[in-house]
Amino acid sequence: MEKNDVLQLCALARIDLTADEHDEFARKFNRLLDFVDQLLAHKSEDRPSGAQLVERQAEAESLQLRRDESRPFAWPEGTKHEYSVRQIINFEGDA
Amino acid sequence: MRELLERTGEELLAMFDAGELNHNELQQEQFEFAQEADKKLNAFIAWDEVVEEQSWALERLEGSPKCLERLPYAAKDIFCTQGVQTTAGSRILKDYLPPYDATCIAALRQAKNHLMGKTNLDEFAMGSSGESSAFGPARNPWSLEHVPGGSSSGSAAAVAACQAVVALGTDTGGSIRQPASFCGIVGFKPSYGLVSRYGMIAYSSSCDQAGVFARGTADVALTMNTISRPDPLDSTCTAVGNIDYYAEAQRDVHWNKLRVGVLKPFMDPGRIDASVLANFNASIDVLKAAGVAIVELDFPLVDLCLPAYYIITAAECSSNLARYDGIRYGSSSSEPDLLSSYREVRSQGFGAEVKRRILLGTYVLSAGYAGAYYDRARALRADIRRSLEDMFTQVDIIATPTSPTLPFRFGERSTDPVKMYLADLCTVFVNLADTAGINLPNGFGVSEGVALPTGLQFVSAPMRDAMLLRVARQYEKLSGWQYKPPAWISQLLAGN
Numbered sequence: 299m300e301k302n303d304v305l306q307l308c309a310l311a312r313i314d315l316t317a318d319e320h321d322e323f324a325r326k327f328n329r330l331l332d333f334v335d336q337l338l339a340h341k342s343e344d345r346p347s348g349a350q351l352v353e354r355q356a357e358a359e360s361l362q363l364r365r366d367e368s369r370p371f372a373w374p375e376g377t378k379h380e381y382s383v384r385q386i387i388n389f390e391g392d393a
Numbered sequence: 394m395r396e397l398l399e400r401t402g403e404e405l406l407a408m409f410d411a412g413e414l415n416h417n418e419l420q421q422e423q424f425e426f427a428q429e430a431d432k433k434l435n436a437f438i439a440w441d442e443v444v445e446e447q448s449w450a451l452e453r454l455e456g457s458p459k460c461l462e463r464l465p466y467a468a469k470d471i472f473c474t475q476g477v478q479t480t481a482g483s484r485i486l487k488d489y490l491p492p493y494d495a496t497c498i499a500a501l502r503q504a505k506n507h508l509m510g511k512t513n514l515d516e517f518a519m520g521s522s523g524e525s526s527a528f529g530p531a532r533n534p535w536s537l538e539h540v541p542g543g544s545s546s547g548s549a550a551a552v553a554a555c556q557a558v559v560a561l562g563t564d565t566g567g568s569i570r571q572p573a574s575f576c577g578i579v580g581f582k583p584s585y586g587l588v589s590r591y592g593m594i595a596y597s598s599s600c601d602q603a604g605v606f607a608r609g610t611a612d613v614a615l616t617m618n619t620i621s622r623p624d625p626l627d628s629t630c631t632a633v634g635n636i637d638y639y640a641e642a643q644r645d646v647h648w649n650k651l652r653v654g655v656l657k658p659f660m661d662p663g664r665i666d667a668s669v670l671a672n673f674n675a676s677i678d679v680l681k682a683a684g685v686a687i688v689e690l691d692f693p694l695v696d697l698c699l700p701a702y703y704i705i706t707a708a709e710c711s712s713n714l715a716r717y718d719g720i721r722y723g724s725s726s727s728e729p730d731l732l733s734s735y736r737e738v739r740s741q742g743f744g745a746e747v748k749r750r751i752l753l754g755t756y757v758l759s760a761g762y763a764g765a766y767y768d769r770a771r772a773l774r775a776d777i778r779r780s781l782e783d784m785f786t787q788v789d790i791i792a793t794p795t796s797p798t799l800p801f802r803f804g805e806r807s808t809d810p811v812k813m814y815l816a817d818l819c820t821v822f823v824n825l826a827d828t829a830g831i832n833l834p835n836g837f838g839v840s841e842g843v844a845l846p847t848g849l850q851f852v853s854a855p856m857r858d859a860m861l862l863r864v865a866r867q868y869e870k871l872s873g874w875q876y877k878p879p880a881w882i883s884q885l886l887a888g889n
Contacts, residue, residue, distance in 0.1 A: 304752075307752050307756055307759075308752065310755050311748075311751050311752055311755045312715075312739050313748055313751065314737075314740040315740070323748070323749065327753070329809065329810060330749070330753055330811065331756075333700055333703070334703055337700045337701060337773065340694075340773055342775070342776050
């Protein structure tokens with residue numbers, strides 16, 4: 299990995315490396331990249347991508363999917379919100 | 394009194410019930426012994442010095458199961474504990490005092506268990522040896538020159554050295570099972586969602602899971618009865634709260650009806666050390682002799698599990714650790730502008746391994762690389778899950794060695810991160826598939842004249858934890874295993 303690429307990554311992650319750290323990091327980081335690159339040769343059966351997966355599963359199981367369009371939710375007029383955090387954990391699940 | 398500290402929680406509870414043991418005396422003795430043994434082990438980072446007389450009366454509902462209660466325990470220093478220092482093994486959280494308890498800690502406190510202290514760990518649970526702790530490494534009670542495994546290094550060492558009856562740990566890729574194997578004790582990683590993660594400092598949210606170290610499976614089951622509860626504060630917590638793990642663990646197993654799968658890649662001498670493999674084969678022979686059907690299974694994705702795991706966890710850690718900026722958490726900076734302040738605090742606060750993983754995560758999530766790395770790793774994770782689902786149609790339990798090697802010496806692997814990552818070869822697939830796994834000690838191997846523990850891992854399908862504990866408990870009986878501490882600990886307990 300080029301020095302500039304490392305510096306750019308560090309800027310994104312808000313981390314500075316000293317000159318000594320930089321050399322050691324570049325060596326170990328390249329070793330890590332070689333290691334994770336093994337994955338690039340693998341072809342998965344499918345790619346999880348949210349809705350597409352749900353549709354595929356539904357198709358396979360002959361489920362009916364909703365076809366209506368979603369609308370943004372609006373609280374009923376006059377709703378008052380209570381945002382205080384309860385201090386006692388209720389293990390029965392109805393906190 | 395001291396010799397009682399070798400006993401299991403199950404035995405001590407029976408003594409409480411029979412009126413043969415006083416809780417306060419036990420607590421005091423345990424606390425003093427833990428501090429004495431820790432001069433050599435460095436298993437603890439912080440002590441909860443409050444050892445006070447208290448009412449031990451517990452309000453039990455009729456029919457409530459047997460739980461871990463009124464016993465001294467330790468917790469990995471990654472669980473938030475109200476008023477007790479919580480550092481995650483990092484300089485960036487030095488002196489952080491959480492204003493609340495993690496749900497697991499609250500549940501144990503409610504059952505009047507006494508938290509003695511917080512145990513050492515690899516910084517933010519990133520490591521397999523305990524060497525990346527900002528507070529110096531914990532040592533393996535079986536040999537002080539060898540690592541205790543990681544990342545829950547202190548919890549494993551503390552239970553093995555009888556410094557606590559049980560200890561809480563977390564397991565993201567093997568961080569309970571691998572150190573349990575290295576220290577010769579039982580280590581249980583429940584299915585994802587079975588124990589609340591609320592109050593557990595996050596490393597990789599989709600893989601992190603709290604679990605238990607103990608000197609016997611019965612104590613694991615007792616602890617699960619206490620900590621596995623529904624929790625509205627963790628939306629991923631799917632615990633139902635009405636399973637009696639302890640009662641399940643007492644039930645017999647019809648060995649001739651059990652099917653155990655062994656993964657062919659983990660029978661390969663090219664991957665697994667000879668002494669580990671020899672003990673694993675001996676354990677399988679015990680099962681065969683009892684009538685268990687052993688099924689050999691292929692696992693072609695085995696070599697891709699570690700790369701996929703390190704991509705997913707690095708990506709999640711780069712996001713989770715973004716909060717440590719000196720504003721909300723961590724020491725503050727004298728830099729005049731905000732960006733320089735962030736960079737100073739993070740550069741000085743994080744250790745080398747944490748920085749490496751944050752930067753790897755930033756890299757695999759950056760534009761142009763996310764598709765090649767992160768999406769591919771997620772897709773592979775789905776493939777691994779499917780592969781295991783197929784296996785669990787053929788077998789009830791999968792058995793593997795827990796670690797491919799014996800415990801290694803300090804510094805032996807720290808120059809090469811990939812060599813270190815290979816320590817998790819046999820454990821990461823369990824986290825990627827959200828299943829449950831348990832380490833059971835299965836003997837010793839000799840390395841350079843030193844006898845070091847080995848471990849057997851049982852894995853069940855997701856949410857079949859009760860069945861897994863039952864098989865593990867009955868296997869302990871079948872193999873005749875009972876925990877015996879290292880000789881120097883026994884001598885210390887005897888007052889020599």
